[in-house]
Amino acid sequence: MSAETDDVVALWRLQSRYADVISRRRHERELDALVAEWVAAQERDEALERLAEAGVPAAIVRANDEAPLHLAHLERGFFDVVERAHVGAHLYPGLPI
Numbered sequence: 001m002s003a004e005t006d007d008v009v010a011l012w013r014l015q016s017r018y019a020d021v022i023s024r025r026r027h028e029r030e031l032d033a034l035v036a037e038w039v040a041a042q043e044r045d046e047a048l049e050r051l052a053e054a055g056v057p058a059a060i061v062r063a064n065d066e067a068p069l070h071l072a073h074l075e076r077g078f079f080d081v082v083e084r085a086h087v088g089a090h091l092y093p094g095l096p097i
Contacts (some may be wrong), residue, residue, distance in 0.1 A: 012018050012034070017027045024031055039047055044060055051058040062070060068079045068091040080094035 012031075017023050018031060042050065048058055048060050067073060073079060078093060079091040081089050082092045083089045
């Protein structure tokens with residue numbers, strides 16, 4: 001975990017107004033602004049990694065063209081290659097069972 005992430009997470013955790021769900025809800029706009037500012041300064045994948053290391057549940061919202069390239073989708077066989085004469089081979093969501 002980077003020093004920057006440690007500092008940000010520690011700062012948020014140490015402040016009593018973010019100590020529990022009720023307190024975070026009371027200060028939701030302020031906390032949202034802090035999180036948005038921090039996230040905006042990060043690269044997408046780096047932010048996800050830093051948040052995961054800090055124990056913060058997070059996920060990336062992927063664009064449609066990125067989904068077939070995601071390792072979890074590939075490993076689970078989520079996409080099937082479908083060959084069509086007029087468009088060629090493309091990946092389509094399948095049934096990964």
